[in-house]
Amino acid sequence: MDQLNQLLIQRRKKADELAEMSVELYANDFKPTHHISEVLSSGSANEAVANLEEAPNVMASFKVAGRILALRKFGKASFLHIQDDSGRIQVYVKKEVVGEGQYTQFKKWDIGDIVGFKGKIFKTKTGELTILADTIKLITKSLRPLPEKFHGLTDVEMRYRQRYVDLIVNPEVRETFRKRIEIIRLLREFLSNRGFLEVETPMMQAVPGGATAKPFKTHHKALDMDLYLRIAPELYLKRLLVGGFEKVFEINRNFRNEGLSTRH
DSSP states (O other): OHHHHHHHHHHHHHHHHHHHTTOOTBOOOOOOSSOHHHHHHSHHHHTOBSOGGGGGGOSOOEEEEEEEEEEEEOSSEEEEEEEOSSOEEEEEEEHHHHOHHHHHHHTTOOTTOEEEEEEEEEEOTTOOEEEEEEEEEEEEOOOSOOOSOTTOOOOHHHHHHSHHHHHHHOHHHHHHHHHHHHHHHHHHHHHHTTTOEEOOOOSEESSOOSTTOOOOEEEETTTTEEEEEOSOSHHHHHHHHHTTOOSEEOOOOOOOOSOOOSOO
């Protein structure tokens, strides 16, 4: 805990120093022109020069934003990796390119900050596609550190209680979220194309269905009656069928006051 408090103090100090330099800590005026995946898959990426000195001569320029996941600061130049919703890319920040003022600000950036860059691309000696930044911008200053190893968060308790941290550091979890969203979208599209109507049934019910499953119970003060979070929408869907709707479906949540499981 002492180490965490020390890190928090250091980050707040950097934030205060940036504010004294008139740097907006939570700017909203940076507008990226590309997602990182678009940079990586662009024709310019395939034609990127392998010589840093030739990078300024490249015609295409990209403007991207993302969260810092790795940061290696040296004297007059630094490498960092940023990640947005679509992918991850390396950025090279050089003092003589961005200017002494911006580089002074850059040195107070940390892993977890959300930042923006504009620049041209080149390939390092190892073949990694990299943006040579000529403009840098702090978008959001992170006051809390990310887990030490950005490639993974292994504490299961933290993963479920702080899902936002899990999403930042575990790409496979974000991919699971995307797949779930896509599955629901396709399911909704499949049913709608076949004439089914999407409906919404009550979340709180006077009589809980679901056979022997245990419901969550609450009390409606205005009506002075007990209500239950629904266990299943079945009874209300059947009422719609009785009312004349022949094809209905609902994609929504049900609640059971039972054991915890990652599968149910």
